[in-house]
Amino acid sequence: MSKLFKTLSALALTGAMLQAGVIRAQKTLDRPKLVVGIVVDQMRWDYLYRYYDRYEGGGFKRMLGEGFSCENTFITHLPSFTAVGHSTIYTGSVPAIHGITGNDWTDQVTGRHWYCTEDTTVQPVGTTTDAGKMSPRNLLATTITDELKLATNFRSKVVGVSLKDRASILPAGHMANGAFWLDDSNGSFVTSSFYMKELPEWVKTFNARQLPATLMSKPWSPLYPINTYVQSTADDMPWEGTFKGETAATFPHNMPDIYKTDKGSLRSTPSGNTLTLEFAKAAIDGYQLGAGAVTDFLTINCASTDYVGHKYGPNSIEVEDTYLRLDKDLSAFLRYLDQRVGKGNYLVFLSADHGAAHSVGFMKENAMPAGLPDGKMLSGLNSLLQERFGAEKLALTSENYHIGFDHKTIAAKQLDFEAIKKLTVQYLQRLPGVQFAADMDNLGNSSLPAPIREMASNGYNPKRCGSVIVIPEPGWYSGSAKGTTHGNWNPYDTHLPLVFMGWHIKHGATNEVVSMADIAPTIAAMLHIQMPNGAVGKPVQAVMKQ
Structure with a gap:
């Protein structure tokens, strides 16, 4: 292949790429102000x-x-x-x-x-x-x-x-x-x-x-x-x-x-x-x-x-x-x-x-299932755990729909933590308004449906979350009888608006499922x-x- 032919081929290829939009000749990178x-x-x-x-x-x-x-x-x-x-x-x-x-x-x-x-x-x-x-x-x-x-x-x-x-x-x-x-x-x-x-x-x-x-x-x-x-x-x-x-x-x-x-x-x-x-x-x-x-x-x-x-x-x-x-x-x-x-x-x-x-x-009032969990859930759980394991207040916290435990006492008394969590899950699942409870360290063997299990896993940081998660029934939530709150997996809590407008955005819509976590990568790509x-x-x- 002659040198001239190679040069002409390269120029033709470059022109084709420019025409196809693969290479865009521009003085500066196009970004919004x-x-x-x-x-x-x-x-x-x-x-x-x-x-x-x-x-x-x-x-x-x-x-x-x-x-x-x-x-x-x-x-x-x-x-x-x-x-x-x-x-x-x-x-x-x-x-x-x-x-x-x-x-x-x-x-x-x-x-x-x-x-x-x-x-x-x-x-x-x-x-x-x-x-x-x-x-x-x-x-x-x-x-x-x-x-x-x-x-x-x-x-x-x-x-x-x-x-x-x-x-x-x-x-x-x-x-x-x-x-x-x-x-x-x-x-x-x-x-x-x-x-x-x-x-x-x-x-x-x-x-x-x-x-x-x-x-x-x-x-x-x-x-x-x-x-x-x-x-x-x-x-x-x-x-x-x-x-x-x-x-x-x-x-x-x-x-x-x-x-x-x-x-x-x-x-x-x-x-x-x-x-x-x-x-x-x-x-x-x-x-x-x-x-x-x-x-x-x-x-x-x-x-x-x-x-x-x-x-x-x-x-x-x-x-x-x-x-x-x-x-x-x-x-x-x-x-x-x-x-x-x-x-x-x-x-x-x-x-x-x-x-x-x-x-x-x-x-x-409109004949739909709803309710507030028992406010004494933690005290009832601790009474059961004390009866079974002989130590007070083994369950320390009930926050963010997770139960946290007294790890120092459990270690000092050489208690069976796996057995404590298992009993906790059994107790919670019998309570009114609780649909599921699961040991986060054994989530793969839990009864949580796959979509909820993935959401629970995505939210679990073992240094900042209790070891057992509680999933209320639809319409139930931890909060007050006045007004409302949020926190659960249900669409009323998790289905969000997301609208982009302005620089390089054309009018349109999609019904494809999008994650909240997709917003930052989308901005990064743009x-x-x-x-x-x-x-x-x-x-x-x-x-x-x-």
Whole structure:
């Protein structure tokens, strides 16, 4: 073969590859100016459509109308709690690997109780309370936000925002420029010395506005005439909670008086989401996010949907009103991004950390099975274990649907731990409302159905979880008879919204099953950066093909 022929063949091959898109000639790597992750706390998937007819055009409807929706996105771990969900979204991993097994847990080696973002080595910034003694050090894996920092040699800016410390800190990762959360004691956004020694001037300026007091200066009344809330039950139901000082769960809620004695009450109103998104705008301006030569990342958690849901339950007018107001706030925020960063220059995704069960009272009134487990479960178990093994309080904890044991006593008395766990499983499975119990160290031989067994395994970190897991019957959960909660494998707790919109996203939807752990790998693939170091999820091909 002549040299000329070889050269011509190579040129032809290169041309064919260019035409096929295998090689793309471009001066710089194509990335968005800003990625915004919005996680709406306790947002069940069906809320996208339950209130759809009343959403305005620029919020949820805009995201669904312009974006790409993954309609069957599920949590694939247990339990389905706040800190766990946020960590999973941003690490692309599962609790067994990233280590955030609950909002709090008991260390199975030392017996010490830990809050998920607790850090005794840091100091509060912007407050004098322990609300500032927080960091991401308990998170064992990197996040997609960490990987963006690494990919750009730390030139990218990353900021986390939420009313909740854990929902700001964990998504922002280990190398964030800042993570900020609300301290109820002074009505200000604060941080910790993990990130900085002093609040930035823009945060001080925002706090000086005293926006929480302004937002709480008016009663919480329905956005629309109360008789138009046809997707909800009556205004006052026996399973709904109340604010301190209230005698009934009815509108209007007298927030000016309530807020005087309960500064945390703002969280349980739609105003908490308004405050969060206003602070997010200030963060974009303050850090000039999306204005530099590399991609920046802003993580936002709208937490008030969770507080309102816990207090009133999914079928309340309060929850419906909260989502209608959030829709308006979201619409305004997206317009702000259009103006500040430029439409098409930012990539936004919206999801949730978990869903929520219907209130037990609501379920029972409508002839559906539901209930609350016996609150004396642990004491009854310990009585049985003491009778059989001759030692008191061998079962120490019942948290995150796991039973933890006194390993020191078991070892000192040379008790048969396998026999203790076996008896524990037998006892638990006889209790009302308990569908399954299983020894996590012998999960393969348990009676758990395969899908639930995999979720249990994904959530099990032996240093941070008790050795026996409890799976309630559908409609049963550990919590209060007022309002609702979450934490279980059922679709009402684990079926989540996931919508991508903006940069390189075309309109569409898929009904393929997607894992919460797939979100970070999808973002990584779109940005052409490495996925987090504990990631087990995979890019969502339906999004990538758009």
